[in-house]
Amino acid sequence: MKILVSVKRVVDFNVKVRVKADGTGVETANVKMSMNPFDEIALEEAVRLKEAGVATEIVVVSCGVQACQETLRTALAIGADRAILVNTDAELQPLAVAKLLKAVSEREKPQLVIMGKQAIDDDANQTGQMLAALLGWPQATFASKIRLEADRAVVTREVDGGLETDAIKLPAVVTTDLRLNEPRYVTLPNIMKAKKKALEVLTPDALGVDVTPRLTTLKVVEPAKRKAGVKVADAKALVDKLRNDAKVI
Amino acid sequence: MAVLVVAEHDSKSVRKATLNAVAAAQKLGSDIHVLIAGHEAGAAAKAAAQIAGVAKVLHADAPQLRDFLAENVAATVVSVAKNYSHLLAPSTSNGKNVMPRVAALLDVQQISDIVAVEGADSFVRPIYAGNALATVKSRDPLKVITVRTTAFDAVAAAGGDAAVEKLAAPADSGLSSFVGRELSKSERPELTAAKIIVSGGRGMASGENFTKVLEPLADRLGAAMGASRAAVDAGFVPNDWQVGQTGKIVAPDLYVAVGISGAIQHLAGMKDSRVIVAINKDEEAPIFQVADYGVVGDLFQIVPTLVEELKK
Numbered sequence: 001m002k003i004l005v006s007v008k009r010v011v012d013f014n015v016k017v018r019v020k021a022d023g024t025g026v027e028t029a030n031v032k033m034s035m036n037p038f039d040e041i042a043l044e045e046a047v048r049l050k051e052a053g054v055a056t057e058i059v060v061v062s063c064g065v066q067a068c069q070e071t072l073r074t075a076l077a078i079g080a081d082r083a084i085l086v087n088t089d090a091e092l093q094p095l096a097v098a099k100l101l102k103a104v105s106e107r108e109k110p111q112l113v114i115m116g117k118q119a120i121d122d123d124a125n126q127t128g129q130m131l132a133a134l135l136g137w138p139q140a141t142f143a144s145k146i147r148l149e150a151d152r153a154v155v156t157r158e159v160d161g162g163l164e165t166d167a168i169k170l171p172a173v174v175t176t177d178l179r180l181n182e183p184r185y186v187t188l189p190n191i192m193k194a195k196k197k198a199l200e201v202l203t204p205d206a207l208g209v210d211v212t213p214r215l216t217t218l219k220v221v222e223p224a225k226r227k228a229g230v231k232v233a234d235a236k237a238l239v240d241k242l243r244n245d246a247k248v249i
Numbered sequence: 250m251a252v253l254v255v256a257e258h259d260s261k262s263v264r265k266a267t268l269n270a271v272a273a274a275q276k277l278g279s280d281i282h283v284l285i286a287g288h289e290a291g292a293a294a295k296a297a298a299q300i301a302g303v304a305k306v307l308h309a310d311a312p313q314l315r316d317f318l319a320e321n322v323a324a325t326v327v328s329v330a331k332n333y334s335h336l337l338a339p340s341t342s343n344g345k346n347v348m349p350r351v352a353a354l355l356d357v358q359q360i361s362d363i364v365a366v367e368g369a370d371s372f373v374r375p376i377y378a379g380n381a382l383a384t385v386k387s388r389d390p391l392k393v394i395t396v397r398t399t400a401f402d403a404v405a406a407a408g409g410d411a412a413v414e415k416l417a418a419p420a421d422s423g424l425s426s427f428v429g430r431e432l433s434k435s436e437r438p439e440l441t442a443a444k445i446i447v448s449g450g451r452g453m454a455s456g457e458n459f460t461k462v463l464e465p466l467a468d469r470l471g472a473a474m475g476a477s478r479a480a481v482d483a484g485f486v487p488n489d490w491q492v493g494q495t496g497k498i499v500a501p502d503l504y505v506a507v508g509i510s511g512a513i514q515h516l517a518g519m520k521d522s523r524v525i526v527a528i529n530k531d532e533e534a535p536i537f538q539v540a541d542y543g544v545v546g547d548l549f550q551i552v553p554t555l556v557e558e559l560k561k
């Protein structure tokens with residue numbers, strides 16, 4: 001079984017982002033970039049399925065600027081077999097990414113696409129569901145467990161009330177939640193090996209996809225800051241504050 | 250043109266998140282219709298008809314809609330989309346699952362998790378774990394939107410008297426099927442609807458301590474219980490307790506964070522609470538930067554004393 005995994009290059013989750021003074025976006029110059037954490041989980045799952053003999057090949061795809069090649073090299077070091085960069089400097093919104101991934105899926109014909117549930121920069125939580133819709137495939141979002149059978153996947157999903165299990169016919173799209181697995185670290189020998197793996201570069205034009213953004217960002221601002229609070233000595237003082245100052249209890 | 254709100258319901262009643270989504274829809278100034286997609290959910294459709302400000306309820310009843318599978322619900326929404334200028338749903342796990350599928354089928358770029366309506370085509374939404382707020386303008390003729398429920402005060406569940414209209418559901422996609430559900434049982438208020446939340450982090454050290462130390466506090470306050478990712482990952486409590494960027498977004502009147510450091514991803518889910526209390530032994534913990542009241546010290550001493558003080 002061939003598995004396709006999408007990986008997005010995002011501002012590292014440890015970085016406290018700053019809004020640009022001119023209100024056009026957030027500062028991304030000289031900021032540490034990493035693979036979207038949910039995509040690390042997606043890739044880890046694919047690698048485990050390969051190690052278990054279920055998957056035969058893992059193809060990783062990233063859409064965006066040239067620097068996404070770094071993210072793809074990391075993915076190859078973690079265990080992907082081949083990489084594809086859909087290279088563009090244009091701003092990519094989830095619908096456009098889903099269309100690019102659809103075009104790639106039609107070329108690669110994977111049985112399963114594993115993606116992150118959410119990119120931690122745009123916090124959209126859309127692309128996987130959109131890809132499934134465009135391909136006419138079923139979807140299982142927010143996965144905390146994936147079991148593959150001959151022609152279907154049985155997926156446990158993290159939902160508002162607890163857990164839900166759905167069975168979806170293959171080919172399908174699955175998006176990952178935090179509890180699916182714990183991603184491994186990249187080792188030096190694997191980083192060396194990854195340099196020899198194939199990395200193909202495509203463009204939206206070559207794939208016949210129009211990526212023109214549908215949303216225009218009018219402005220980006222910092223949210224209102226909370227005013228500094230006070231430290232109180234003990235539980236007794238706290239109860240007094242909550243009852244008499246804040247009046248919340 | 251009217252706007253459509255895809256309701257979150259449990260067949261018998263309409264969940265509160267729907268009332269927040271209707272509140273967001275009201276800002277658009279058009280007639281509001283509500284869709285109840287389900288099976289044997291007539292009671293929920295009746296409840297939806299009573300929501301203040303709702304002009305019409307569409308009730309799609311079919312066995313294949315019972316478990317709210319994305320493929321079938323999305324097809325149902327798409328079947329009526331041409332009658333509407335906006336399609337909205339609350340940002341619940343169902344809303345997040347279904348609406349992007351709807352958007353893609355309609356060739357629309359969804360606007361996720363809006364916190365304000367600036368006009369018929371402009372909306373404010375948080376990005377980067379809420380560290381920035383973006384105002385975006387959509388060029389799509391139809392807008393597909395999910396609504397951050399904490400940002401809109403719920404409309405009244407009663408007072409309306411809308412007509413309920415039957416809607417034929419498209420056939421089962423045959424692509425997916427429901428296998429089972431393991432819902433966490435609790436007598437407590439639901440996390441996203443609670444007025445008071447008591448949340449525990451890694452500092453709780455075990456699931457047992459959640460029961461022994463934190464529960465009595467939640468009981469005293471009539472609070473819902475939440476947790477940080479670290480506490481969920483460690484298996485102390487179920488996944489649906491997670492508050493944060495990638496968990497639940499909450500904004501109660503009072504949020505008590507116990508043994509939680511206050512990582513950006515956690516703050517993203519609770520920093521709009523009205524009053525925040527932090528109990529942490531590390532006085533440098535970032536949670537104190539957003540807390541209205543902080544107590545520095547060992548939670549295993551402070552929390553039991555707090556419970557005693559509350560009894561007085």
Ligand SMILES: Cc1cc2nc3c(=O)[nH]c(=O)nc-3n(C[C@H](O)[C@H](O)[C@H](O)COP(=O)(O)OP(=O)(O)OC[C@H]3O[C@@H](n4cnc5c(N)ncnc54)[C@H](O)[C@@H]3O)c2cc1C
Nearest residue numbers: 450451452477478479493494495496508509510515530548
């Ligand atoms: C992609 C991604 C998504 C994430 N999403 C979320 C999310 O949605 N929600 C979320 O919460 N996190 C999320 N995180 C994780 C987040 O970055 C933090 O790791 C997490 O919030 C830390 O949880 P914590 O505060 O319980 O643990 P820690 O950071 O370990 O803090 C424990 C705190 O307990 C205190 N403590 C310990 N013992 C005691 C004691 N006896 N008495 C008093 N205080 C004590 C310590 O001083 C410390 O401050 C996400 C991370 C990533 C990468």
Ligand SMILES: Nc1ncnc2c1ncn2[C@@H]1O[C@H](COP(=O)(O)O)[C@@H](O)[C@H]1O
Nearest residue numbers: 006007063115116118119124125126127
């Ligand atoms: N530019 C991109 N390149 C590759 N994958 C992407 C890209 N954007 C989004 N994705 C995938 O879609 C998931 C959800 O992203 P989003 O819908 O933007 O929150 C991510 O976790 C990635 O797996």
